[in-house]
Amino acid sequence: MRYSSQVKPISYLKANAAEVLTRLAEQREPMVITQNGEAKAVLQDIASFEETQETLALLKILALGNRDLAAGKVKPVSDVVARLRAK
Structure with a gap:
């Protein structure tokens, strides 16, 4: 995804905040905000943020699972099923 078309100075954000929020919600593309010609922030709609x-939470769970697997912290599924049935 290219962000070059979604780069706006902070003065634009200040003058057009309501329009920016509407645009973010409709287009669902992040907007880069610059200050003194330098990228300083990224704005995105709440649905995209959530x-x-x-996605990051799921990736973290996968990474933790992979780490446990590499460390040998695993049990055969048959043992887990048997334990659950015993409860």
């Missing part, structure tokens, strides 16, 4: 956070 999706990103959920």
Whole structure:
């Protein structure tokens, strides 16, 4: 995804905040905000933010699982099923 078309100075954000929020929600593309010609922040709609956070959480779970697997912290599924049935 290219962000070059979604780069706006902070003065644009200040003058057009409501329009920016509407645009973010409709287009669901992040906007880069610059200050003194330098990228300083990224704005995105809340739905996209929540999706990103959920994706990151799932990736973290996968990474932790892979780490446990590499460390040998695993049990055969048959043992787990037997334990659950015993409860």
